[in-house]
Amino acid sequence: MDVENILRQSNLKITPQRKTILKVIAESDIILDSQEIYQESARLLPSINPSTVYRNLDILLQSGLICKINTQENSAKYRIREQGSHHHHIICKKCGTSIPLDFCPMEELDNKLEKIGFTPTEHRFEIFGYCQKCSK
Amino acid sequence: MDVENILRQSNLKITPQRKTILKVIAESDIILDSQEIYQESARLLPSINPSTVYRNLDILLQSGLICKINTQENSAKYRIREQGSHHHHIICKKCGTSIPLDFCPMEELDNKLEKIGFTPTEHRFEIFGYCQKCSK
DNA sequence: TCCTAATTGCAATATATTTGCATTTGCATT
């Protein structure tokens, strides 16, 4: 699906700026910070402004179209959030409910592992505890 | 062991500022950002300067005495790094080596889980792959 | 085509962090 329809599905107004920003994030193989998103967007749409990028990153985040990733650097990074994409689970020990969690610790570890020469192939991450209902 | 000896062991010069900063981090139950570390240090040592805090955070990080934690907020957070403290493992599938990793994804998830009313009690995080030797 | 709320650009502001430089200080060595 193209960015225009993705935005429409999320009930977001379609503007050239917003389309460009989402396109830049969606088509990147790597996670990008706001500067990089701005620069690449400006290449495609020179009139675009940094504030517009920041504001749209917030909106796209709210709408669940992108993810914010925490890294050791002091600028936030973003990537596209596709349905069915990689995620982990929070599991309730009482009722067994499995809540999907759209977060993967590997994203912020890749650099660190590369430095020590480790090539990760698989990983496992699960959280156990009590869900809202069961912890009452 | 007191902060003074910890610093000595790491071959770091002992200054009132450095001692105070490490003490503040070591005695906190929660992770702190640079502002909080500065404010609490300034309470104990009013003459201390923010640059000194930043510079020492870098040095303590280099020396492995503290850890930097990635969070959603746009300020970095820190905590003390004690030997034997909570950690996870990277495991080589060929030679079986288990490399300790001083990183826990839960630290940055606590807020998120609290928001959805989930009370975590346990978690599991393991990385599998090939270590430097075995990936050649 | 018209209307309105949402969006944008721009400049100003806020917040977080780094850096240059003169001064001070820890500490090894005399």
Place this chain on the structure above:
DNA sequence: AATGCAAATGCAAATATATTGCAATTAGGA
């Protein structure tokens, strides 16, 4: 104990990152 010097500090300025107010523009439904 006195000395020397690299390391550390304080301060101000610079840089990086992100947010906000406001007037002008624009998307998209009526």
